[in-house]
Amino acid sequence: MSSAAPTPVPAGSAGSAVPLIIVDGANVVGSVPDGWWRDRAGAAIRLRDKLAALPAAGLPGIPPPIEVVLVVEGKARDIPQGPPGVRIARATGSGDDEIIDVVRHEHTSGPVPRRIVVITADRGLRDRATALGAEVRGPTAVPR
Secondary structure (H helix, E strand, O other), X not given: OOOOOOOOOOOOXXXXXXXXXXXXXXHHHHOOOOOHHHOHHHHHXXXXXHHOOHHHHOEOOXXXXXXXXXXXXXHHOOOOOOOOOEEEEEOOOOHHHHHHHHHXXXXXXXXXXXXXXXXXXXXXXXXXXXXXXXXXXXXXXXXX
16 A cells, blocks of 8 residues: 555546546556656656547547546656646555555545546556456557
8 A cells, every 4th residue: 555645536526427547657658668768757748648638538438528647656756747637646655556545535435436447457456456346448548
């Protein structure tokens, strides 16, 4: 578990019908062999900017509007918030633990269950997220 409290959700979003897409930033960035390891923060910023269109565009099988959270860790943790549409969750420890904390928070903070989709290829994270009721899709589900 991460030692920090889960990243708060925007007011009014918990329990809403708006699906939540949680992106495992390190895993998605690492799925494209484009030299990301030379500039982890820059790679996270590029991903953040590509994800910015999703709230209005949706994903296959998930029509808009959607809420997008990009979980960043390590050297990518200090990237700026950036354009509207993607909320940055900064993991103080493990990015996987931060993702699970966000999933747990979303499942317990509203009166109505919310559709939550975690974007990752990490099998351990996949198992943890699905055990909490989240769906999981691989990195190719989002622009990279």
